[in-house]
Amino acid sequence: MKNFHIYHTSPITHHGSRITHHALRITHHRTDTMTLWLPKNLTELKQHLNDPLFKNASFLMLSSVTSAGSGFFFWLIAARFYSTAEVGLASAIIAAMGLISMLSLLGFDISLVRFLPERADKTELINTCLTISFIVSLALTAIFIAGIELWSPSLSIIRENKILLLLFVVFTATVSLT
Numbered sequence: 001m002k003n004f005h006i007y008h009t010s011p012i013t014h015h016g017s018r019i020t021h022h023a024l025r026i027t028h029h030r031t032d033t034m035t036l037w038l039p040k041n042l043t044e045l046k047q048h049l050n051d052p053l054f055k056n057a058s059f060l061m062l063s064s065v066t067s068a069g070s071g072f073f074f075w076l077i078a079a080r081f082y083s084t085a086e087v088g089l090a091s092a093i094i095a096a097m098g099l100i101s102m103l104s105l106l107g108f109d110i111s112l113v114r115f116l117p118e119r120a121d122k123t124e125l126i127n128t129c130l131t132i133s134f135i136v137s138l139a140l141t142a143i144f145i146a147g148i149e150l151w152s153p154s155l156s157i158i159r160e161n162k163i164l165l166l167l168f169v170v171f172t173a174t175v176s177l178t
Contacts, residue, residue, distance in 0.1 A: 092155055097168065100144055101175040104137035130177055137176035141169050 039045035079087050108129040119125050148156050158168050
């Protein structure tokens, strides 16, 4: 059970050039306690991990740790075999791809979590969101490439090298779909 106490003092008043603020203080007194669950034995841990919520949460955490670890080792190896300028250029290209992909999501990743469960036509909603994200990703990539001399002249190598340009467009559009 949570108890809230609200203390109210004087209201805001305006006296010429002097403003007095009113104070509103909310304090929260907790009477319940939070407990941390720890398994007592291996059987209890297995039962806990068989729950789909905890199993999926475990997979998501493992995926994040794996991605971070492989990214760390990738850049470690890249820094060992390539020059500082080349590593910096690759990092900037990947960051640009990530930014364009993130902007192309248009908040669909969050809104699908909210609205998908109440929709009867889930497949149609997902396909619509993916299609719009893909088209926006292509449009943002085209705008980025067209104005690359303006916002990042050092990345103009993308526009000059046709293979790199094709890979940039394909990977940026693909990342927006994942």
